[in-house]
Amino acid sequence: MSGELAWEKRQLGHRARLALSPAQARLMDDQAHAARATWNLLHDFWTMTPKCRRSLKAADAAIRQARKDVEWLGVLPAQAAQAVLKTYFQAWRNCWDGRAEEPNFKARIRSVMSVDIPQGRDLQIKRVHRRWGMVNIPKIGRVRFRWTKDLPIGKHADKDHRITGARLVKDALGWHIAFRIQTLEPKPEPRQGPKVGIDAGVNLPLALSDGNHQDHGRPARLPDGTADRDKWLNTDEKAKLLRLEQRAAHRKSFRKPKERFSNRLRSTYDQIKQLRARATRRAADWQHKTTTILARTYGTVVVEQLNITNMVKSAKGTVDQPGTNVAAKSGLNRSISQEAWGRAVTMLTYKTARNGGTLVKVPAPNTSLRCSACGFITSGSREDQATFVCKSPDCGWSGNADWNAARNILHLYRIGHTWAVPAAGRAVVRRTRGVKPAAAR
Known part of the structure; x- marks a missing residue:
């Protein structure tokens, strides 16, 4: 066997928590809603257009025109809108290949709020503290994020070790950024372990x-x-969860059918989440x-x-x-x-x-x-x-x-x-x- 090592490219991910100000959080929410609306408009365009006129070029032109006609869609960066188009077409390819079902309408209450940053050069990542780093988010500005893993930036980055993009995702604990990392690592030899x-x-x-x-x-x-559905919570957290669920049930009893949730009920649900x-x-x-x-x-x-x-x-x-x-x-x-x-x-x-x-x-x-x-x-x-x-x-x-x-x-x-x-x-x-x-x- 040759003594030379075999190398292979790997696509890794690293997720970090963002520290946003209230104003930045509102801007981020607006971008996520605009990305979801762009997906829904693209889905309507695709399903209502005759098959003979469906094409990637026509969909791209429709998105550009929609961003001109609808002012609040402009809060979403142009590259992020193009990423929505790319994701939508990939969803159809997965459907045609039998790997997934057809893409569908994204409802506000059931969809994960997310925004894609397709190019890594826009991030401009810099480490400012042992526990914190700074990242640039288009149309948001510089934002702090929790530094828990060394990233290929600065002199440690090259064409084989670099950040190719990121995705902003919101869950019940707030906004997070998921970096897409490309590395070149030696291919592991087959192990003869137990x-x-x-x-x-x-x-x-x-x-x-x-x-x-x-x-x-x-x-x-x-x-x-009985089954313990909250086994990953400690005793105090279980007691708090029970109080919140009882409070939510009490406040929900005053809600009329098809009436919007009150701010207090929505706040209680957020704490449960x-x-x-x-x-x-x-x-x-x-x-x-x-x-x-x-x-x-x-x-x-x-x-x-x-x-x-x-x-x-x-x-x-x-x-x-x-x-x-x-x-x-x-x-x-x-x-x-x-x-x-x-x-x-x-x-x-x-x-x-x-x-x-x-x-x-x-x-x-x-x-x-x-x-x-x-x-x-x-x-x-x-x-x-x-x-x-x-x-x-x-x-x-x-x-x-x-x-x-x-x-x-x-x-x-x-x-x-x-x-x-x-x-x-x-x-x-x-x-x-x-x-x-x-x-x-």
């Missing part, structure tokens, strides 16, 4: 086949047995740290191919055929959504690749019902949610149910029963024939 199967659960977030389970220490259920967003950030922080450790420790990570959308569907049913155990299923759906299994798999996918490892998916059916010691499925083995007891007379193995599933997941990979997605996009199962089930060790 293999591990991971089962995502509710009681145990990430159960590993080698017994090195990852738990965030926040129980999924309260002492009375802030607590929810804080809990989400804590959960994502734990997942980032945990998946980083797993990607650096193991060479091959095996997970289940789960259809989480179908797993969290409501059991309410219809009027003619009502569902059963609706409340229990609702609590389970809420717990699954809180654990964010799909986000954890996404993190593991790119982190294992960056560390030279691989991530493999295996079919999910019966991984939690099959005994990892004897390979048989017997009725009554799952007496409760946390324990697995094999009812086979020749086995009798018992252990943690999530650990048992993780061992089965690793065993499916070892016998070649893996999940692959061919070029056509249709999922198939690849299996090695002639291999009998055996204990996953």
Whole structure:
């Protein structure tokens, strides 16, 4: 082998919190509303125009004319408006390729407020303090942002290591800036590290086949047995959230049908959103740290191919055929959504690749019902949610149910029963024939 290193370009992202003045925050809100309105006008133009006259040039001309005719659309920088056009056409390409649904109208209350800055040279980033930096935002001015990671600026920036743009995003905790960073890094060599199967659960977030389970220490259920939907909040925050929800319900009782929310009710809802967003950030922080450790420790990570959308569907049913155990299923759906299994798999996918490892998916059916010691499925083995007891007379193995599933997941990979997605996009199962089930060790 040659001693020369192989290099590859990587597109990274870094999100930082902005410190805006009230005037700057209002200007930022105006730009976000203008960007959303530009998307809606572009969508109306595209859907109402005959197919023979639809083109990128015609849409660009329509946007330019709209910015001249509608004065408040001018608060959005021209490059940001062009970024909306580019994003809209990419959404249609994703639809045509079968990766997403058709682009639709963006409602004010359901859309994320965001503004794109497509060119990195407009940012003019400068570090002014150990904890703070300055960034230039078009038509806003110089704004401070929280410095938590070294960025390729100044003498550290070149054509291979640079910031190519940014995106301004608003959530319940305020405005943030997400930098798009392009770097040139040595391509990691394939790692021959240990293999591990991971089962995502509710009681145990990430159960590993080698017994090195990852738990965030926040129980999924309260002492009375009900699901804890606010487990990422401390006791004081839970008490505050309860008071705010009671206050919101009281103020909402005075609201007439189809009447606009009062400022007091809207303020209460904003405070509830802030607590929810804080809990989400804590959960994502734990997942980032945990998946980083797993990607650096193991060479091959095996997970289940789960259809989480179908797993969290409501059991309410219809009027003619009502569902059963609706409340229990609702609590389970809420717990699954809180654990964010799909986000954890996404993190593991790119982190294992960056560390030279691989991530493999295996079919999910019966991984939690099959005994990892004897390979048989017997009725009554799952007496409760946390324990697995094999009812086979020749086995009798018992252990943690999530650990048992993780061992089965690793065993499916070892016998070649893996999940692959061919070029056509249709999922198939690849299996090695002639291999009998055996204990996953």
